[in-house]
Amino acid sequence: MVNSLIHPKQGDKANSAWFEEFLVRLLENRDRTGLSDMIREIDALMITVEPGCSAAYVSELALMTPYHYLVTLESESHWTHILRIDMESPDLLVREVRDPGRGDIFRSLNEVYPIGAHKPNSRYMGEIFRVSNLHEVVEQQKGREIRFFNQDQIRKLELPGNMAIVKPSPYTHNVVAYWERPPEDMRVYALGNSVILDEVNRGYHAAKAIQEDLGLDKLIRPIDHLATRVYSQNREVAILEYLTLSSYYYWGSYDIANQNSSTNVTKSIHYADERISPAKVFTAANQPYFVNHLVGLPSPTENFVRNYGPRLHHLALAVADGETGNQANIDYVVDAIRARGKDFLLDVIGSREEGLKQIFSSASEHSSLIIEYVQRFGDFDGFFTKQNVAELTHAAGVEENLRLLQAESEAANPLVNA
Template sequence: MISQSLSFPVQGDKQNSAFFNEYLGKLLEERDSLGLSDMIYEIDAMMLMVDPGRSIEYIGELCLMSPYEYLVTLESESHWTHILRIDMNSPDLLIREVKNEETKGIFRSLNEVFPIGSSKPHSRYMGEILRVTNLHEVVNLQQNRGFRFFSPDDIRRLELPGNMAIIKPSPYTHNIVGYLERNPGDLRIYALGVSTIRADAHQACQMAKERQKALGINELILPVDHLATRIYSQNREVAILEWLSISSYYYWGSFDIVDQNSSTNVTKSIHYSDELRSPAKVFTANNTPYFVNHFKIFPSPTENFVRNYGPRLHHMALAVKDGDQNGIENIEFVVDAIRDQGKSFLLDVVGSKAEGLKQIFSSASEHSSLIIEYVQRFGGFQGFFTKDNVAELTHAAGVEEELIRMQAEAQKAMQV
């Protein structure tokens, strides 16, 4: 009998190693047999950090560009953690701002060894929180499989919610993964600090929501569709296998993007076919490492990003409702409206209705360095991209003006 997590057809044309194929089967069969697949469910929240003084403007930016709304702020000794929510069927977004720019810690250290990452030392995506039905049992089983967790004392020192178990940063993605026990229908509660509603955060979000409604886009932007992480070329397979071991996701498949010398690798939840319920996790990696580039000039936008920022989340994709506004497809309508508010995009919308979807990347946020992708699918299209689309998007992200500027500044600083 085929294991539940291995019962899904694999898509794509990327060839994986014998090691990957062997351990994909072993790890998912073990996960199912241990009962982990039936105890670990959706992505309940995503966590990220911003530099001091950046969170309120970022809340305003997100409330304009997404369905998220400001809910509450949890204040601890050294941080403000702002909770943004759509509803209980979509993951929360936790935006964490350090109060003092001199604050040191493990998450800052993950930035400081990379030339552009170090320029915004507190700004990075941290990871996901997964809902589980039995926290103690999940942690016990995962520890037996070799995963290392922060101790309760570590969690207190890091000022993270005390009702979570949190796996230490991945050596492949630099992300953490937390587990939060919660039954369906129960509220999400984060045991951290003092809960307050900050007037400045509330006002920033309300003003953005009023603009969103006035622009006519408030009903068109849907929850998070997928989260895309960029990793080193040599870590592609192990990063995927690690995530599949930690979560209840399955391997959807991989596509080779030859003209950008990279691959796009997709994993999806075994419990929810709708990505808006639990976003797909996508991993992008170069096909060749940077140190062979002097033999032949390979395009390397993904490897360059990782070398400059470190392995990390590159973009968060939001779905756009299928349909049009007086003959203008919804994604075009949304992008035009947001562009008129001063937000730039890296290229024009790519794709077509005939191909099944259209996509676009925003420029990277000055607050979080994250890109927002919008994706509109037509007629029930189930894929995440076409090869031409993803090649154009990958290329555009590689020549993003902010990245080039910061890279030049970092190189100049190293020469001094």
């Protein structure tokens, strides 16, 4: 039997007694009932973008990530582009809403937040887990009061019909989906008609040619982790809910005190290599927004959630260890991509002596997601350094404040910005 509690906890962030009690009880129950063994790796990630934006976003991802455009699934109201590295790393499903007036539950999650409403269709949706027994997983999760979309709802949402999809979390606004696929089988999504869109294909090939000419294809590795931001009061329940829905374990939490924040990490019990199943990170403020004037600290994490809603903040990609042209690979990658017009929020931070270097890109204008690059040196086995996280959190907060001002300006002056 799998033991999800075998890993020693990392970090310096104190949790409540309630969290510590139910962490043990939930994982012991998950192991005992076989869920931990039946739920395997993250097989795919789902992202939705605004009408007319997916071709440009696929091109952006083709330059900045190892992903390749495979095919487009055409349904009545969406284009769903399948991007793949290989069968060992998760696919990306990039969905474009074809009708700007179309509404659904995912759009409604954006519309109540000032920046989220500015791009109502742009959001990360969630993860698809491969499972060994779909019926048993769903029945057990229903017994835990997990709520699923029914098949008619999945059809109307134009999501793949060969999976069970949990309704959006009240804590993260993300979904988790399950599908049964023998590991030796290809990933095939039961949705619409398969086509190759010329605009998407041309943009993809042009971006990949640039990536290969620059040698970036040999340096940028698959996704290392996914980072979700939640409200301060939902930190512990968001973590435990995800552990209930997945086969991940609690790696630990670090307090980033000078940014009034904490970083909380969960990892797969089945795969130590994050390229197979990325770590899932939860970031939350230590104090709610209404005491900021009393504690006298910045609150970039809580501000993000208030402006965008709870959601994924960034996708982090690993960069191969080593040097290119007398630069650390991450410095070379960033300089090359910056020269192609992509902005970054700060210079690369960290050092070889500290064990790793990291950087955030500016948020994508197409998906609102940030790309993080991280290079770990030698045998460094840590996940991050607290100082790096503090600097990244601060830099992202500065950009998000500017985006809020822009959104408020455009809302107040619609004719000027039309």
